[in-house]
Amino acid sequence: MSTAVTEAPSFLDRYPAGSILPQEGMDQPTWVVSRDVLADVARDLRDDPSTEFDLLLDVCGVDYPDREERFEAVYHLYSLPRNERLRLKVPLTEEDPTLPSLIPVWKAADWFEREAYDMFGFRFEGHPNLRRILTHDAFQGHPLRKDYDATRRWILTEDKIYRPKLQVPEDVADDMFERMTINIGPSHPAMHGTFRVVAELDGETIVASEVEIGYLHRCFEKMCETHTWQHVIPYTDRLNYCSSFINNVGYCRTVEKMLGIEPPPKAVWARTILSEFSRIMDHCVCNGSTLVDAGALTNFWYYFQPREEIYGLLEACSGARLTVSYGRIGGLSQDLPPDFEARCRRLLEIIPPFIDDVEQLIDKNGIWHKRAVGTAAISAEDAVNWGWTGPCLRASGVGYDVRKARPYDLYDTVEWEVPVFHGGDVYDRYRVRNAEIRQSLSIIRQLLDRGMPEGRHIVDDPHVALPPKEACYNQMESMIYHFKLIMDGILVPPGERYDMVEGANGELGFYIVSDGSSKPYRIKVRPPCFPIFSTFSDLIEGASVSDVIVTLGGLNVIAGELER
Amino acid sequence: MSLKVLDQGETQGAKVAHTGESWLTTTFDKVEDWAQRHSFWPFPFGTACCAIEFMSSVSSHYDMARFGSEVVRFSPRQSDLLIVAGTINDKMAPVLKKIFDQMAEPKWVVSMGACACSGGFYRAYHVMQGIDEIIPVDVYVPGCPPTPEGLMYGIFQLKEKVLRDRKKYARESQTRVQEEPAAAAG
Numbered sequence: 001m002s003t004a005v006t007e008a009p010s011f012l013d014r015y016p017a018g019s020i021l022p023q024e025g026m027d028q029p030t031w032v033v034s035r036d037v038l039a040d041v042a043r044d045l046r047d048d049p050s051t052e053f054d055l056l057l058d059v060c061g062v063d064y065p066d067r068e069e070r071f072e073a074v075y076h077l078y079s080l081p082r083n084e085r086l087r088l089k090v091p092l093t094e095e096d097p098t099l100p101s102l103i104p105v106w107k108a109a110d111w112f113e114r115e116a117y118d119m120f121g122f123r124f125e126g127h128p129n130l131r132r133i134l135t136h137d138a139f140q141g142h143p144l145r146k147d148y149d150a151t152r153r154w155i156l157t158e159d160k161i162y163r164p165k166l167q168v169p170e171d172v173a174d175d176m177f178e179r180m181t182i183n184i185g186p187s188h189p190a191m192h193g194t195f196r197v198v199a200e201l202d203g204e205t206i207v208a209s210e211v212e213i214g215y216l217h218r219c220f221e222k223m224c225e226t227h228t229w230q231h232v233i234p235y236t237d238r239l240n241y242c243s244s245f246i247n248n249v250g251y252c253r254t255v256e257k258m259l260g261i262e263p264p265p266k267a268v269w270a271r272t273i274l275s276e277f278s279r280i281m282d283h284c285v286c287n288g289s290t291l292v293d294a295g296a297l298t299n300f301w302y303y304f305q306p307r308e309e310i311y312g313l314l315e316a317c318s319g320a321r322l323t324v325s326y327g328r329i330g331g332l333s334q335d336l337p338p339d340f341e342a343r344c345r346r347l348l349e350i351i352p353p354f355i356d357d358v359e360q361l362i363d364k365n366g367i368w369h370k371r372a373v374g375t376a377a378i379s380a381e382d383a384v385n386w387g388w389t390g391p392c393l394r395a396s397g398v399g400y401d402v403r404k405a406r407p408y409d410l411y412d413t414v415e416w417e418v419p420v421f422h423g424g425d426v427y428d429r430y431r432v433r434n435a436e437i438r439q440s441l442s443i444i445r446q447l448l449d450r451g452m453p454e455g456r457h458i459v460d461d462p463h464v465a466l467p468p469k470e471a472c473y474n475q476m477e478s479m480i481y482h483f484k485l486i487m488d489g490i491l492v493p494p495g496e497r498y499d500m501v502e503g504a505n506g507e508l509g510f511y512i513v514s515d516g517s518s519k520p521y522r523i524k525v526r527p528p529c530f531p532i533f534s535t536f537s538d539l540i541e542g543a544s545v546s547d548v549i550v551t552l553g554g555l556n557v558i559a560g561e562l563e564r
Numbered sequence: 565m566s567l568k569v570l571d572q573g574e575t576q577g578a579k580v581a582h583t584g585e586s587w588l589t590t591t592f593d594k595v596e597d598w599a600q601r602h603s604f605w606p607f608p609f610g611t612a613c614c615a616i617e618f619m620s621s622v623s624s625h626y627d628m629a630r631f632g633s634e635v636v637r638f639s640p641r642q643s644d645l646l647i648v649a650g651t652i653n654d655k656m657a658p659v660l661k662k663i664f665d666q667m668a669e670p671k672w673v674v675s676m677g678a679c680a681c682s683g684g685f686y687r688a689y690h691v692m693q694g695i696d697e698i699i700p701v702d703v704y705v706p707g708c709p710p711t712p713e714g715l716m717y718g719i720f721q722l723k724e725k726v727l728r729d730r731k732k733y734a735r736e737s738q739t740r741v742q743e744e745p746a747a748a749a750g
Contacts, residue, residue, distance in 0.1 A: 135690055136655035143689050152689050158658045187659055189638040193610045193650070215656045216611050218679075219688035234685065241613035285616070301624045308625040321620075322613055322709055560612055 009050045015041070023089070027257070027497045030087040038090055039100040045077065045086070046105055053077040053086060054384050056102070056531075058498075059112035060524040061120035062513055063146045070094040073122060074511065075102075076498055076526065080384065080398065083405050087498065092122065101127040108387025111534035119144035119221075134217040134563055137162045143222055150222050166200045166208040182545075186215045190293050190549040194559040197536070197548065204544045209537045213563055220564035224523040228489030229255060230329060232520065237323040239525060240561040242285045243278035243504040245271075245314070248327030251523075253408065254499035254510040255329045258492050261461060265453035267331035272409045273344060273447055274317070274326070275501075276440040277310050280351065282504030282556070283391075283433040290430060290553030291362065294371050299358045306351045313343050329490060330465050331458030344448055348441055355437055363431075372427035376539040376551040379424060387531030390506020392555060395432045396424035402502035414446045426554040433556075464490055489518040498526075505529045505556055527561040600644070600670065601726040602632040604719070607643035609663060612650030614677040614709040621712035628712075633719060640666040645722070646699075649709075651679035652692045664699045672726070674718055675701045678708040 012020060019034040020041065033041055045053040057076040064070060069091035077086045090099055101124035102109040113124040114133040121142040124130055132139060136156040141148055166181065180201045185191030194215040200208040220239065224232045236251045237244040249271050256263060263271070288303030311321040316337045318326035326333055337343070362368050378386075383396040393400060399420040403411040419435035421428035458465040462481035471478035494516040500509040506528030513522040532555050540548050610618050621628045622636060637643040640663045652660055664673070675695055678684035681704045683693035695701060702725060705718035 136653075139654075139690075148689070150688055153654060153691075154689075156654050156658055158662070161658060186656065187609060187638075187663055193615055194612075194656075214653075215659070216651060216653065217655065218612075218651050218653055218686045218691050223686065223688055238613055241616060304620070304623040305625065308620065311620075321711060322617060 009044075009048055011044045011048050026087070027495075027499075028085045028087055030089060032089045032091065035090050035092065035099040038088070039102065039105070041088070042075075042102050042105045051079065051084075051086075052081050053079045053084075055080055055389075056106035056108045056112070056387050057389075057507065058509060058511065058524065058526040059102075059109060059116055060511060061116045061122060061144065062522050062524075063120065063144065065146050067091075068093075071097055071120060071122065073099060073116060074524075076509065076511065080400055085498075097121055098123040098125055100125050101130075103127060106387065107385050108531040108534065111530060112387075115530075118142070121145070132214075134214040136160075136214065143219065148222075150219070150226050162212060164198050164210040164212070166198065166210060168200055168208045184545075184548065186212075190552065192289070192552065192557070192559065194563075195533075195552070195557070197540070199540070199545070199548070201545070204546075206540050206543060206545065206548070209540055211533070211536050213533070213559075215563070216559040217563040218560075220525065221523055224520050226519065228518050229492060229520060230489060232523065233327060233329075234323065234325045237325050238560050239527070239564060240282070240503060240505065240508075240558045241322060242558055243275075243282035244323050245274050245278040245326055246282075246501060246503050246508065248325065249275055249409075250499070250501040250503065250508045251510055252327045252329050253501065254497055254512050255490075255492060257499055258495060258497050258512065258514060259329070259464065259490070260493075261330055261459050261464060263331045263459060264455050264457070266336075266455050267457050268409050269447060269450075269453050270317075270332060270336055270340075270457070271327070272411065273444050274314070275409070276444050277313065277344075277347070279440050279504045280437050281307050281310050283437050286504075286553070286556035287358070287430055287433050290426070290550060291358075291368075293549045293553045294368060296362060296365070296368065299362055302354045302358050302361075306347075306354050309347055309350050313340075313347060316340070316343060328458055328465070330461065331456070333458075335457045336452070341448060341452060344444060348445055348448075351437070351441060355434060359434060369427070371546070371550050372430065372554070373423070373425060375426045375547050376543065376554070377423065377425040378535070378539065383424065383535075386535045388506065388535070390503065390528050390532075391432045391436060392429055392532055393506065394419065395421045395428040397422040402500055402507050406500070408501060410447060411443070414443050416443050426550050429554040429556075491516065491518055492520075500526070503528050503561075505532070505558065505561070525561075525564060527564065529555065529557045529562050533557045533562055597727050601723040603635075604633045604645040604672075604722075605635045605637050605643040606633055606645040606647050607637055607640055607663070607667070608647050608649060609660060610647075610649040611652065611656065612679065614649035614680070617709040617712060618647065618649045618676065618715065621715050626712040626716070628716060628719070631716065631719065640664075641668065643667060644671050646671065646673045647676055647715075648673065648680045648695050649676040651684065651686060652695050653690045654692060655690070657692055657698055660695065661698050672702045672722055673699060674703045674705060674715075674722060676705045676715055676718070677710055678706060681706065684708060 015037050019037045021032045023030040023032055045051045055078040057078050060074050062072045071092040073090040075088040101113055113127055116122045117130050118132045118134050119142055138156045138160045139154045183198050185196040186194050196212040198210050199206045220235055223235055233248055236247040239247045284303040284307050288300040292300040314324050315321050318324040378396055380397045383393050399418045401418045404418055416439045419432055421432050466485055467478035467481055472482045492514040494514055496513040498509055498511045500507050508528055509526030511524040515521040539551055608618055675681050680695050683691050703718045703722045705714055707714050
């Protein structure tokens with residue numbers, strides 16, 4: 001990655017000395033910014049032609065109780081035209097954790113700031129709707145502060161459930177119809193079980209709406225802080241549970257980079273193949289459930305059959321169908337099954353006919369066209385400003401893919417394309433996913449043709465990977481390493497790192513802070529569907545109720561990842 | 565109450581008495597149980613990973629419809645089996661309670677997966693430590709998530725229970741007494 005931003009863009013001269021301090025020795029360019037100038041710096045970073053940070057990836061907090069300025073608000077920025085990254089850190093005191101809201105610069109800041117408020121109590125001045133987002137309305141305190149007990153619960157009773165008061169714009173008043181407020185979800189089949197939309201209807205048109213989430217917030221980040229580094233892996237499975245292996249890879253890669261180790265070639269090869277199979281599964285679920293929500297039930301059966309077959313492969317590798325926990329820091333949890341290649345090749349034959357069938361049934365289907373073409377369309381510019389990544393962004397004409405922009409594993413050694421469509425609507429989101437399934441199959445085929453690399457499935461480093469069982473019983477040294485790893489776990493050197501993989505929904509980032517102990521100090525996941533879903537209210541306003549259903553399906557919002 | 569033909573497999577537990585070549589007598593309760601146990605109308609309260617496995621259970625490969633759990637209904641008024649698939653947190657708890665209360669008797673609850681059974685490995689500030697804090701549970705299916713075979717086995721167990729358990733209309737006392745989590749956490 002180039003380091004252009006460390007060469008100090010010209011607008012820096014305009015700020016008072018000491019308000020922006022570059023931090024040395026980081027994984028990516030990092031500036032410590034005073035909160036007084038944050039809003040102006042953010043605007044300059046977005047608009048200045050020498051920086052062009054058009055994508056706000058993530059906003060999170062970190063709590064350091066021992067420091068004089070206890071909190072740190074951390075922003076991760078990305079520049080699509082320049083393929084550069086920048087981290088901004090804003091120190092805040094416990095007495096006055098206020099900072100300006102960045103919604104005027106990046107709309108993506110909206111929900112991220114609400115989350116930081118919920119988890120840490122940061123107060124974003126100028127935020128139009130700064131209230132809790134993940135925890136419930138009877139909750140007290142800010143759970144990710146270090147002094148919050150991880151098991152301290154609060155009871156929510158029915159009278160305290162949030163009831164939004166929707167502001168209806170005056171110019172949409174229509175005397176023909178009576179206004180009606182409806183509540184959709186969270187227990188509603190089309191809301192995928194965990195989302196809630198309150199919509200004000202004028203006839204069948206939605207004139208105002210509010211989205212409520214948090215019905216599956218299960219404290220992933222707090223749980224990470226109370227478990228050892230390896231124990232975090234099963235929790236990552238349950239982020240995006242439709243493609244859990246990709247989460248394993250994302251987390252393990254970040255920790256491996258912090259440790260300075262490289263997984264063996266066999267593990268990298270298998271990770272690439274299994275990540276692509278996971279991506280296929282995820283796209284199958286997304287497209288299948290979108291179509292079933294639109295009434296095209298047959299395709300749901302067609303999409304689920306390849307999934308079952310891929311489950312078979314994952315089960316042979318890891319023993320689990322869905323939540324595989326197959327990745328380990330340093331490689332894989334166990335060796336590949338002997339028939340791994342044969343199974344993969346069989347899958348390559350089985351999957352394409354199902355996708356062909358669906359495309360023949362649906363691509364030119366009149367009902368599907370009427371439901372999907374032009375529905376919830378978003379322009380490339382808006383999508384970027386809202387922080388979109390992944391297939392949904394690529395359906396809007398922006399070909400950003402982490403696998404190309406910053407290749408990891410073996411993606412730069414195979415030939416493949418990033419499918420891009422330009423409609424930005426539900427129909428193109430569906431087509432992008434089908435096209436990506438074919439690209440994934442092509443990647444897998446090329447890797448299989450190359451042959452499985454010889455060697456171990458996990459690094460041969462006793463500080464990271466358990467020694468073989470045989471050696472533990474017969475060699476004193478191995479037994480000691482085994483004992484140390486089981487009792488203390490891996491020790492990751494102090495530092496911080498943001499690393500990312502291309503999840504099935506977009507850029508899946510892990511921002512990890514280590515204090516050198518056997519447990520992570522802070523793990524923040526950058527969930528790709530979180531900024532995407534924050535756009536939902538905007539997407540459905542002006543549309544009809546039935547559009548809400550297909551829109552939600554096409555965005556592929558996975559609650560486990562959205563709310564963690 | 566009499567039935568003309570009842571095949572051998574279905575008579576177990578019904579204690580039928582043959583009175584003629586093609587007639588048998590039984591009680592209304594027995595026939596009601598027999599009918600209910602073979603035609604659950606599940607309400608899938610799916611929130612998380614378990615919901616994906618529930619989808620696998622009802623889709624083509626496993627096809628739970630083979631065992632008479634055919635009609636998945638998303639209205640609590642139309643269903644008699646609540647399958648809670650996935651983590652229930654404190655924000656969701658009032659919703660789950662309301663859905664359960666809206667279902668008409670007789671009704672049953674299957675708790676699918678470790679999270680619904682006990683909170684699973686989320687011993688955390690926002691996660692309910694088992695749905696039996698607020699609603700009674702008939703069958704607990706372990707696993708994280710359970711395989712579709714596991715869920716089906718759970719439903720078979722429930723079928724047995726429907727025949728065995730005549731207390732289905734009086735279940736108020738079965739809920740685990742809810743402790744004040746504030747006190748529990750200290």
